[in-house]
Amino acid sequence: MFKPTVGPIIGHTTTNDARIFLRGEWQKDALVFAGIRYRRAGEERWNNGLFTQLIPSRDMSDVIVLQDLTADTEYEYQAGWFSPMCPLHNPQSVQELPLQWPREVYHLRTQASKAAMPRAYIVGSCRYLRMTAGQPSAPHLGDRIFAAIAKLAHCASPPINAVLMTGDQVYVDDLNFIAPDREYTEILAKYRSAFSQPNIAKLMSGIPTYMILDDHEIEDNWPANKNSNDEYLYKNAMAAYELYQASHSPAGEFNTQNQPSHSPRRYWYQFANGDIEWFVTDSRTRRNLTGNDRRILDGEQEQALCDWLIHSPARVKFVVTSVMFYPDRKRLGDDAWKAFPEQRLRLLETIRTHGIKNVVFISGDVHGSLTSRLTHSEDPAFEVNTIVSSPLCNSKLLPYAKASTFILDQPLARTAAGDYRHELTSDVISQDNFAHLIVDSDQIHVRYHDRDGHFLESVAIALR
Template identity: 75%
Template sequence: MLIPTVGPIVGHTTSHQTRLFLRGGWQKDTQAFAAVRCRRAGEEHWNNATFTPLSEANDGAAVIDLQGLVADTEYEYQAGWFSSTLGVETLRESPLQWPEPLYRFRTQSSAVTTPRAYIVGSCRYLQMTAGVPWAPQLGDRIFASINTLARNTNPPISALLMTGDQVYIDDLNFIAPDREYEDILAKYRTAFSQPHIAALMSGTPTYMILDDHEIEDNWPANKSRGDEHLYENATRAYELYQASHGPAGTGEGLGQPLDRYWYQFSHGDIEWFVTDSRTRRDLASSEPRMLDLEQEQALCEWLIQSPARVKFVVTSVMFYPDRKSLPDDAWKAFPEQRLRLLETIRTHGIKNVVFVSGDVHGSLTSRLTHSEAPDFDVHTIVSSPLCNSRLLPYAKASTFILDQPLVQTAAGDYRHELMSGVISQDNFAHVIVDTEQIHVRFHDRDGTLLQSTSISLN
């Protein structure tokens, strides 16, 4: 059996189930299979191995769901792939030589109020020229630091949230943009098989959502004639390499088109709603929409009805504050829909709502209040970039509109203030939720603490 060519990646993980992604390969005139086996850490005997066939149509990739696990338990597992003329039932009875790497993951705790910790990041630039990555260690370096933190922190990391631009399909958009499916797949294979990110994702539940660079800069505002071909190829690759191992994926039914990219997941009394703030935009109507009607209604219903103590809303582009530059690709360009979401939170008295995003190549935390509603406050955590390009600037405090209300209405003004400085270098966020506060700690690519702030919970 051979080691995976990409992965394994630990995806959506609950107290009793985890979803694993891996890529193998295939050989002409034989059937290829992916295989995974797991056991509780420290035990001698393995659970029965799970096999799934691989195909060229899915780029030799597979998703395997491990069921019937025990909550808050460390498991170790092995994963690989091989070619065989035997059927699955015969393989179950056949001895296999498993690859040496031994991976570990932990199932989620079933306790409701236990403290949880997360890693949040976005915008990982990895340039490829003629199919060859340029200095890939630069884009991978920060994941070594995240790995070190994850191994030595308590509470354990419940999830890695990657909130957009995990790959840059358009890294050379002005010279030779990638448009063909095979070229896009090559970027995913390279980006996710670098040693440090591979090590991190093999043991940490990883949740992803796309932003514009998974397709094209400022998509769909920059969409041009003939870009339907690009969009089809880019989203097909996104579904295979990012969405497949998350809650929006279809598990072992890999390769089936997804109805939607947005999804929810929960950890005790902490819940996440991860929006698709890129592919469902409507720019043509008199009232532009960031989120389509179905997604907006689902988000509002979740905000109102969910009993979660803490509600994180992921939107790959910034919810607030607004940037000074025009035109704007973020929520500034969708004021009516943003106001409806804020009014939903205010009028229903919803507490402890935090918007999480990336995109701007700068990190910060900020607080939003209302002039006539003293009990209203909404926070935002922005974490970006994991690795910047030398061609792209970092955001600074002067990038944002901070000297005037975010929104002025007849019912009062929404006013915001920075709760931290604006970090203008490669970084990631370590977010810890306990019973009284959310602690946000930003670290540089070497793992050094840059700054920390706390958000009080109501």
């Protein structure tokens, strides 16, 4: 067996199962299978292995689901791909073959079921990996920060429950002004390069990683910049996104044999770790930019989000939106929630009128990191916080955000019932960075680190 050409990537992981993405390589006129075998850490015997046939229409990739696991337990696993001599094999029959597995042993830990225990997360966005003639240019720059994240995760206490990548994991349009990538094969090549660099590959093989797209998975400021010829680009970009990002997320759909079935009906999703829950929105592909009902989220998604906010018993509710919920930018803000004030106000009024506590919006996109608190002039019980983490790796062509980038001297919204007012609770970090979140019994610790892992700033958000 050979090492995966991309992956393994641990995706959605619960107390009892884990989704793992991996890719092999096409072999002319031959079947190709990928497999994973696993065992509890410390045990000697591996299980018989789980196998799936890889096919070109899925870029020789697939997701294997490990089931019937034990909560809060460390497992070891091995992963690889091979092409058997006999053309009559299937995923069941190859279990009987005397396979030589790749030597590397990976580790994963299932989620703990216990509520009210500390949890930790890594949050980041905007990882630029420049491609030239189909190959990454200076790939160590785009991969550097993941070595720092992996080093922190290795000794973190509490352990890291998940990595949240909140948009622009790839830049399909990195040379958009010269030679834009539009072909499916070109976009797939970017994903393979982006996810197979050594440091990010090591990180994603050991910690559940959750992803959601932003504009650069398609093109800058999509769909505002969409033209009549872009349907072809969109189809190809989303087909690649579904394979490499959505397939191992909670949005991925599986058949009765726990194999990926068809394209997900939607890209937004939810997941939970004990009494901490996440709602990861798709604030990019369901926008309505015309008419009187302008939306950044479609109606079904807005209703699902409001129902979750109102009815979920979670102690802490994280809402991921790849573009900033607030504060608004002075310039170039029309790609974010600033351009959809009515829908934003509906969400805020839902939170306020229902007295929902401990709602935190998680965002990226702006190439600057910050925390901010939103209050209400006439309702002292209302408070919403935002945590922004961006970028993991900036392009030299793009500036970093700073405090002067944002509108901070006026209310976010004025209503008959009072004003929504916001203030920064941190400095604006204007360099490559990531956020380390620790949720304990009474507060959320937000710790920003630079691309080498050095500490930058710490903020405490009190829980109520």
